[in-house]
Amino acid sequence: MGYDLYVVTDEEIGRGLSHAELARRAVAGGADAVQLRDKRLSGRGLLEAALAVREVTLDAGALFIVNDRLDVALAAGADGVHLGAGDLPVREARRIAPPGFVIGASVGSVDAAVRAAAEGADYVALSPTFPTGSKNDAGPGHGLAVLSEIRGAVSLPLVAIGGITATNVGDVIAAGADGIAVISAVVGQEDVTGAARDLRARIAAAKARG
């Protein structure tokens, strides 16, 4: 399972569609991975949403990652967890998680990417790659130069997140990303499945160009 098209669910940007419905539409368009992200829900509510997304992603053979919460990810039988700077450190998550459990880490620099790799991350996400309106505290974009530097420094799968669209996805892949993680470019579109399918084709074309 890869990270070519990694769709992050958001019910607000998704015009009120549930996480599971957004996931269903995204995987129908070829999303390889789905991340459940909901800052409004905690424990029980997040688990309920996670169980529903788990079902959809299992049916589709897509990777399922829960944002922030290792406990909820484990309880829901997710494939992994995505951790940022304020979450459980990767090293601690790795110590607790069962073998094979995926741990993804947000990074903002080459140093942070190298550290995440050393602590046992399975993939790193440059966050944010470009400015984004989908995450309030995302800060300015790190840009393609940093993405390329990280590509040269770590051999883990590298995902770009933040501000990625159909227009810039080709440049992002050319700069060394293995995949893209998006909210608005898929979840925020009227035709979620069509948007995913279009991005998937653009990623494949960019990879074929080498």
Ligand code: TZP
């Ligand atoms: N983490 C870093 S940027 C971001 C997250 C969750 C938001 C990405 O959303 P969009 O709409 O694809 O820019």
Ligand code: MG
């Ligand atoms: Mg987090």
